Amino acid sequence: MKFLELKIPPVLIFAIAFSLMWLTSRVSHQADMNGTFRLVFGIISLATGGSIALAGAIEFKKAKTTFDPLDPNLASSVVSTGIYQHTRNPMYLGLLFGLLSWAFYLDNLYSFIFVLFFHVYMTRFQIEPEERILKSNFGKIYELYMKQVPRWL
Numbered sequence: 001m002k003f004l005e006l007k008i009p010p011v012l013i014f015a016i017a018f019s020l021m022w023l024t025s026r027v028s029h030q031a032d033m034n035g036t037f038r039l040v041f042g043i044i045s046l047a048t049g050g051s052i053a054l055a056g057a058i059e060f061k062k063a064k065t066t067f068d069p070l071d072p073n074l075a076s077s078v079v080s081t082g083i084y085q086h087t088r089n090p091m092y093l094g095l096l097f098g099l100l101s102w103a104f105y106l107d108n109l110y111s112f113i114f115v116l117f118f119h120v121y122m123t124r125f126q127i128e129p130e131e132r133i134l135k136s137n138f139g140k141i142y143e144l145y146m147k148q149v150p151r152w153l
Contacts, residue, residue, distance in 0.1 A: 001125075005125050006069070007070070008125070009069060010122060013126075014098065021103060033104070038107055045098075049093070050097075053091045056094065059082040059083060087153055088145070
């Protein structure tokens with residue numbers, strides 16, 4: 001399945017998962033979660049994800065490095081400041097939190113499966129290939145960074 005590595009933009013994977021979650025919620029039963037619980041956790045997830053992703057984008061902009069997730073060879077530096085001191089993939093983590101928020105909004109337990117799908121797909125076909133390239137391009141600097149900062153959280 002190596003042919004899927006770095007081929008589909010993460011935002012498209014997010015959109016596919018988002019759509020499948022909606023479709024699943026239309027053909028299966030609601031979870032009947034408490035409305036206040038759903039609202040609180042949905043808003044917290046959305047705000048957290050948006051803040052994390054924005055913080056990641058700001059650090060990339062400051063470092064003047066590429067935002068292109070399909071070609072990590074274009075990266076000009078290892079960004080390890082700001083949010084990148086806590087997670088190596090804040091923009092992907094932000095998308096994950098967005099899907100989590102959507103699952104709470106939909107009130108459908110099956111929707112949470114697609115949050116897991118996004119996590120697994122992104123790790124295998126996006127993040128791991130990125131890490132191989134960055135390790136090849138930046139060597140010990142990136143290896144040390146990988147040891148100090150978790151991939152997701």
